[in-house]
Amino acid sequence: MPVSARDVARVAGVSVSTVSRALTRPDDVAPETRTRVLDVARGLGYLPNPAARSLITGRTGNIGLVVPDLENPFFASITKGFHARARSFGYAAFIADSDEDPAAEPELVRNLAKQVDGLVLCSPRGPEEVIAGMARDCPLVLVNRTCGDVATVTVDDHDGVRQAMVYLQALGHRRIAFAGGPRASWSNARRLSAFRSVGAQHPDTELVELGFFSPHVSGGTAAADLLIASGATAALAYNDLVAFGLLEGLRRRGVVVPRDMSLVGIDDIPMSGLAHPGLTSVGTPLVNVGRAAVDTLVAMVRDPTAPALHQDDLPVQLVVRGSTAPRRTAPAHAGPG
Amino acid sequence: MPVSARDVARVAGVSVSTVSRALTRPDDVAPETRTRVLDVARGLGYLPNPAARSLITGRTGNIGLVVPDLENPFFASITKGFHARARSFGYAAFIADSDEDPAAEPELVRNLAKQVDGLVLCSPRGPEEVIAGMARDCPLVLVNRTCGDVATVTVDDHDGVRQAMVYLQALGHRRIAFAGGPRASWSNARRLSAFRSVGAQHPDTELVELGFFSPHVSGGTAAADLLIASGATAALAYNDLVAFGLLEGLRRRGVVVPRDMSLVGIDDIPMSGLAHPGLTSVGTPLVNVGRAAVDTLVAMVRDPTAPALHQDDLPVQLVVRGSTAPRRTAPAHAGPG
DNA sequence: TTGTATGCGTTATCAC
DNA sequence: GTGATAACGCATACAA
Numbered sequence: 001m002p003v004s005a006r007d008v009a010r011v012a013g014v015s016v017s018t019v020s021r022a023l024t025r026p027d028d029v030a031p032e033t034r035t036r037v038l039d040v041a042r043g044l045g046y047l048p049n050p051a052a053r054s055l056i057t058g059r060t061g062n063i064g065l066v067v068p069d070l071e072n073p074f075f076a077s078i079t080k081g082f083h084a085r086a087r088s089f090g091y092a093a094f095i096a097d098s099d100e101d102p103a104a105e106p107e108l109v110r111n112l113a114k115q116v117d118g119l120v121l122c123s124p125r126g127p128e129e130v131i132a133g134m135a136r137d138c139p140l141v142l143v144n145r146t147c148g149d150v151a152t153v154t155v156d157d158h159d160g161v162r163q164a165m166v167y168l169q170a171l172g173h174r175r176i177a178f179a180g181g182p183r184a185s186w187s188n189a190r191r192l193s194a195f196r197s198v199g200a201q202h203p204d205t206e207l208v209e210l211g212f213f214s215p216h217v218s219g220g221t222a223a224a225d226l227l228i229a230s231g232a233t234a235a236l237a238y239n240d241l242v243a244f245g246l247l248e249g250l251r252r253r254g255v256v257v258p259r260d261m262s263l264v265g266i267d268d269i270p271m272s273g274l275a276h277p278g279l280t281s282v283g284t285p286l287v288n289v290g291r292a293a294v295d296t297l298v299a300m301v302r303d304p305t306a307p308a309l310h311q312d313d314l315p316v317q318l319v320v321r322g323s324t325a326p327r328r329t330a331p332a333h334a335g336p337g
Numbered sequence: 338m339p340v341s342a343r344d345v346a347r348v349a350g351v352s353v354s355t356v357s358r359a360l361t362r363p364d365d366v367a368p369e370t371r372t373r374v375l376d377v378a379r380g381l382g383y384l385p386n387p388a389a390r391s392l393i394t395g396r397t398g399n400i401g402l403v404v405p406d407l408e409n410p411f412f413a414s415i416t417k418g419f420h421a422r423a424r425s426f427g428y429a430a431f432i433a434d435s436d437e438d439p440a441a442e443p444e445l446v447r448n449l450a451k452q453v454d455g456l457v458l459c460s461p462r463g464p465e466e467v468i469a470g471m472a473r474d475c476p477l478v479l480v481n482r483t484c485g486d487v488a489t490v491t492v493d494d495h496d497g498v499r500q501a502m503v504y505l506q507a508l509g510h511r512r513i514a515f516a517g518g519p520r521a522s523w524s525n526a527r528r529l530s531a532f533r534s535v536g537a538q539h540p541d542t543e544l545v546e547l548g549f550f551s552p553h554v555s556g557g558t559a560a561a562d563l564l565i566a567s568g569a570t571a572a573l574a575y576n577d578l579v580a581f582g583l584l585e586g587l588r589r590r591g592v593v594v595p596r597d598m599s600l601v602g603i604d605d606i607p608m609s610g611l612a613h614p615g616l617t618s619v620g621t622p623l624v625n626v627g628r629a630a631v632d633t634l635v636a637m638v639r640d641p642t643a644p645a646l647h648q649d650d651l652p653v654q655l656v657v658r659g660s661t662a663p664r665r666t667a668p669a670h671a672g673p674g
Numbered sequence: 675t676t677g678t679a680t681g682c683g684t685t686a687t688c689a690c
Numbered sequence: 691g692t693g694a695t696a697a698c699g700c701a702t703a704c705a706a
Contacts, residue, residue: 004699015677020701030675050452051388051397052699055682060388062431062452070420071607076413083407083434092448094399095432097420111429115387115399217611244611251613270408271608274554274581276588341683352693357685367691389683392698 003044012040023048063297064094064116065290066108068101068124072216073269074239074286075122078143081290082120089298091117102126106134113138117301120293124215125184139304141297143289145186149308151300153293156313157187157266160282161194163318164236164264167280169205172327173234173262177208179223179246181215181238188212188238191266195236208232213242220245228253233261233327240265240272240281247279247323258325268319278321285314340381349377360385400634401431401453402627403445405438405461409553410606411576411623412459415480418627419457426635428454439463443471450475454638457630461552462521476641478634480626482523486645488637490630493650494524494603497619498531500655501573501601504617506542509664510571510599514545516560516583518552518575525549525575528603532573545569550579557582565590570598570664577602577609577618584616584660595662605656615658622651 005019012019014037021029022037029037040046054060065082067075079095086093094116096108102125109119118139123131131147134140141151168176178195181188192209199207208230213219220242227235227246237243243265247257257263257277265272265281272279296309342356349356351374358366359374366374377383391397402419404412416432423430431453433445439462446456455476460468468484471477478488505513515532518525529546536544545567550556557579564572564583574580580602584594594600594614602609602618609616633646 006699016700017678017702018676020699021676024701028675033675047447047451049392049699051391052682053701054388055386055392055684055699056701058682070417071410071413073408073410073413073608076408076410079432080407080434083432084436087433092452093432095416095420095430096424097417099421110384114384115429248611248613271410271611274585274608274612276585276613343683353684354686354693354695355691357683358692361685365691370691386683389698390685392683392700393685395698 003046005046005048008037008041008044008046011044012037059301060115060117061091062094062116063091063294064096064112064119065122065293066096066098066105066112066119067122068098070095070097072241073271074241074267077269077286078122078290078293081287082294083290084287085291085294089294091294091298098123102130106130109134109137109140118297120290120297124186124188125182139297139300141293141300143293146310151296151308151310153289153296153311154313155284155289156316157190158194158197159313160266160284160316160318161191161236162198163316164266164280164282165195165198165202165205167318167320168234168236168262168264168324169202171234171262171324173232174204174327175206175208175230175232175234177210177227177230177232177235179210179220179227179235179237179242180212181219181242183212185215185238188215191238206232210235213238215239216241217245217248220247221249224249224253227261228255234264234324235261236264237266239267240269240279243272243279243281243323244275247275257323259328262324262327264318264324273319273321277323280321280324281319283317283319285316289314340383342383342385345374345378345381345383348381349374396638397452397454398428399431399453400428400631401433401449401456402459402630403433403435403442403449403456404459405435407432407434409578410608411578411604414606414623415459415627415630418624419631420627421624422628422631426631428631428635435460439467443467446471446474446477455634457627457634461523461525462519476634476637478630478637480630483647488633488645488647490626490633490648491650492621492626493653494527495531495534496650497603497621497653497655498528498573499535500653501603501617501619502532502535502539502542504655504657505571505573505599505601505661506539508571508599508661510569511541511664512543512545512567512569512571514547514564514567514569514572516547516557516564516572516574516579517549518556518579520549522552522575525552528575543569547572550575552576553578554582554585557584558586561586561590564598565592571601571661572598573601574603576604577606577616580609580616580618580660581612584612594660596665599661599664601655601661610656610658614660617658617661618656620654620656622653626651 009016098104122143135150210226268281268283346353420430435441459480472487547563605618605620
């Protein structure tokens with residue numbers, strides 16, 4: 001049933017090498033021979049065996065993606081973009097899910113390393129040394145974090161946070177809280193630092209750092225009471241999931257969004273537009289992040305001698321929806337004091 | 338840099354064959370030789386080349402999954418389960434996204450066929466002949482549809498619809514609408530038929546079929562006005578996304594859920610619990626569907642002679658949340674008549 | 675332009 | 691229990 005180059009060669013009346021050439025470098029073969037071989041190949045449904053090919057060429061025609069959680073809409077969107085772009089380049093796509101466990105990443109990478117031409121890695125919390133080690137196993141592109149000379153694709157977190165805060169200030173908010181993500185998260189460090197630096201430029205605005213939370217809905221529900229107690233009238237969340245958790249937690253306490261509290265998320269995952277109220281969020285081009293990572297990886301693979309590319313600071317754009325409103329002069333909910 | 342079996346053999350002072358055996362059939366080699374070889378292998382960081390191995394064994398150690406849309410939470414969850422189970426069996430996982438285009442599936446399958454031991458295919462709308470053709474390219478397991486003798490994993494749609502309708506009837510609803518999915522969708526046919534058959538057993542309940550809609554939020558928003566005009570007090574949606582669209586469309590018209598209308602979705606995707614009001618939904622074990630598909634596939638691969646497995650009708654369980662309530666005696670919104 | 679010969683890294687077969 | 695050897699399917703260098 002499996003048809004090999006030998007079969008094609010026999011039927012077309014040529015040698016195996018001519019079959020190989022007709023497919024890989026058509027120009028090196030006489031036009032009439034070429035068409036005959038190609039016709040026979042198509043007729044027989046011949047497809048080159050990737051394993052045999054990769055054994056010779058050293059290339060696999062595959063690339064892979066490692067993410068912490070495929071069910072997380074953030075990574076689902078990146079995966080979508082990754083696959084689409086990979087396909088457009090003719091690559092097949094491996095995926096791996098570390099289940100939020102950075103310790104699982106090295107093994108996943110090693111298992112894939114020999115079967116891919118390169119990998120894209122989303123590791124928000126993996127230690128630098130470990131990342132560097134994986135980069136030695138196989139061409140690597142990091143998403144949303146940096147690590148030494150390793151190639152990278154990041155979004156402009158700083159500008160996103162700036163946009164969100166400028167907007168909240170324009171709405172009249174003067175006490176703004178930040179519900180952070182995991183302590184070890186590279187993005188969180190970046191977003192927190194942006195929060196502080198933007199705040200420092202606006203002395204009339206008080207900043208409240210609520211702490212570090214899980215980057216999921218549960219993290220937001222955990223932060224909700226702290227937010228209420230903080231006296232802030234608006235909050236920026238580490239990401240949309242945390243913002244949803246805040247929304248839920250506030251609702252339980254009778255705090256109405258956006259009347260009593262304005263909420264801004266980051267990432268603008270697809271469900272943020274569907275929620276009610278719609279979540280105002282810093283729009284991140286998630287699918288493009290996946291695409292850009294593939295572009296970077298392909299560039300590396302095609303010219304391994306070139307220095308690592310850094311597609312830094314992809315632009316973001318605040319998307320305003322129903323979870324934000326002008327500050328009320330007299331807060332309706334019980335704050336401290 | 339890449340270390341081969343030859344390197345291990347040389348360092349360990351044995352032949353390449355022994356190295357191979359020590360890794361694949363440890364029992365066939367003397368204990369002391371084995372430990373020495375294994376130690377050297379580990380020390381050198383040796384990993385067998387999968388391409389070379391697959392060339393001779395005919396097996397790849399990979400399996401693949403083809404879905405219509407990785408960003409759709411329904412398939413994201415299935416993908417999650419697929420990968421987890423694949424990994425636990427030692428398989429690496431390919432993925433492919435057909436972008437909702439059934440016509441793209443055969444090409445995706447063909448591209449992957451030679452690199453995998455088998456594929457799981459989610460093709461809600463692909464024509465039977467095409468599916469059958471793909472099943473010839475490579476061991477195949479279908480998710481949520483059947484096709485001749487091709488192996489299959491499905492959930493118990495009929496019972497799910499029954500649970501939903503019995504529940505709505507218990508709440509007092511006597512006019513229940515169904516917002517269907519795509520006309521060509523296998524699941525939709527199944528769910529619609531269950532809707533009718535359950536309805537037929539309850540002569541005191543009127544059924545309204547609103548029509549066929551896109552299986553996304555947009556489909557639900559399109560159906561909302563039809564739902565209002567139908568005079569139904571409760572609706573069952575093809576899936577949760579359609580239910581969300583209904584929710585949004587009803588909100589725009591001032592119809593309050595669940596006060597004026599009860600809404601039930603199907604699938605219970607993760608975001609259904611986060612929405613407000615929470616969506617009552619027929620809970621489908623999505624992650625388990627992915628797992629079950631891998632189990633079925635692995636069974637096929639291990640014993641190709643066995644007849645195709647059919648893990649039919651995985652159990653479902655209605656999850657009640659805020660989008661359903663007892664029928665009000667006097668509807669507040671304008672219905673016909 | 676085409677065919678022959680070689681080798682990629684591994685497993686399988688068969689001697690020893 | 692171990693080693694030499696062939697073979698998997700293909701791409702490449704080289705010869706013709």
